[in-house]
Amino acid sequence: MVWTAALLVIxxxxxxxxxxxxxxxxxxxxxxxxxxxxxxxxxxxxHSPINLDHQxxxxxxxxxxxxxxxxxxxxxxxALKNDGHSVVLQVGGGMxxxxxxxxxxxxxxxxxxxxxxxxxxxxxxxxxxxxxPMEMHIVNMKSIHPNLTEALGDPTGLAVLGFFIDVVYxxxxxFGLVSQKLSSVAYKGQTTKIEPxxxxxxxxxxxxxxxxxxxxxLTTPPCSxxxxxxxxxxxxxxxxxxxxxxxxxxxxxxxxxxQVTPLxxxxxxxxxxxxxxVSVSKDAKLLTGTASWPLRSAVxxxxxxxxxxxxxxxxx
Ligand SMILES: [Zn+2]
Numbered sequence: 261m262v263w264t265a266a267l268l269v270i271x272x273x274x275x276x277x278x279x280x281x282x283x284x285x286x287x288x289x290x291x292x293x294x295x296x297x298x299x300x301x302x303x304x305x306x307h308s309p310i311n312l313d314h315q316x317x318x319x320x321x322x323x324x325x326x327x328x329x330x331x332x333x334x335x336x337x338x339a340l341k342n343d344g345h346s347v348v349l350q351v352g353g354g355m356x357x358x359x360x361x362x363x364x365x366x367x368x369x370x371x372x373x374x375x376x377x378x379x380x381x382x383x384x385x386x387x388x389x390x391x392x393p394m395e396m397h398i399v400n401m402k403s404i405h406p407n408l409t410e411a412l413g414d415p416t417g418l419a420v421l422g423f424f425i426d427v428v429y430x431x432x433x434x435f436g437l438v439s440q441k442l443s444s445v446a447y448k449g450q451t452t453k454i455e456p457x458x459x460x461x462x463x464x465x466x467x468x469x470x471x472x473x474x475x476x477x478l479t480t481p482p483c484s485x486x487x488x489x490x491x492x493x494x495x496x497x498x499x500x501x502x503x504x505x506x507x508x509x510x511x512x513x514x515x516x517x518x519q520v521t522p523l524x525x526x527x528x529x530x531x532x533x534x535x536x537x538v539s540v541s542k543d544a545k546l547l548t549g550t551a552s553w554p555l556r557s558a559v560x561x562x563x564x565x566x567x568x569x570x571x572x573x574x575x576x
Pocket of ligand 1: 372373374397
């Protein structure tokens with residue numbers, strides 16, 4: 261009996277250790293493949309996130325997506341939950357995305373966030389190797405699939421809309437509807453109700469035709485290569501204090517845990533693009549080029565100095 265009980269304890273603790281994490285070497289993103297084999301990418305596999313750089317192809321046929329039900333108040337309640345890996349807003353039915361090169365209609369299921377720490381940025385995708393403070397993902401499932409398991413077996417089973425989140429001095433009023441509720445879901449497993457609001461109020465509504473498109477994977481286990489990614493070029497702007505509510509008030513542990521662990525840096529590492537094409541929508545401005553300019557002009561200034569010095573010396 262004692263042995264059975266001991267065995268049970270071992271089995272239970274083993275099952276618990278099956279959970280993935282971000283901060284500890286035995287369960288962080290580099291170890292996910294030990295528990296979820298499809299999280300160990302093989303050569304030429306198409307994983308996410310990726311770095312977005314100049315190797316992108318303009319596709320004039322990529323126009324704004326059709327976001328059905330995003331500009332109205334949905335009936336019922338939404339649920340905000342801390343699942344130990346992120347904060348997830350379950351948005352119920354009533355919304356869908358289509359168009360913009362998507363192969364089908366996709367029903368909106370939930371949105372969630374990725375963030376860093378008090379002094380580190382935490383977006384999943386990077387732009388010219390630059391990481392934004394946060395990233396929001398709106399997850400949509402192809403309408404022909406009855407459940408997520410089937411959708412994950414389809415290379416275009418999910419359409420995820422990704423939004424970078426950057427920081428300014430002013431609060432984002434609508435984002436506050438979510439961030440003000442975070443104290444109610446500080447610990448893993450906690451859930452709170454949220455009054456539905458037009459989801460479009462969160463988004464950069466004047467720049468929705470500017471985006472990047474590529475085919476990749478879930479950025480959390482089981483890392484299925486089943487995602488059509490749409491990454492919007494213009495970020496959502498929130499305030500420092502709204503960002504801090506994520507980086508300092510959310511825990512990956514339950515309320516009664518002996519040791520509380522802040523949930524920080526919940527992003528997966530960057531994966532190679534390999535032979536994939538990253539497309540750019542018709543209206544995208546390719547704001548990505550700006551980061552490398554200061555370096556280039558510094559190099560050319562240095563060259564100019566050498567040339568000037570050379571002509572000065574030869575003139576002596
Ligand atoms: Zn995500």
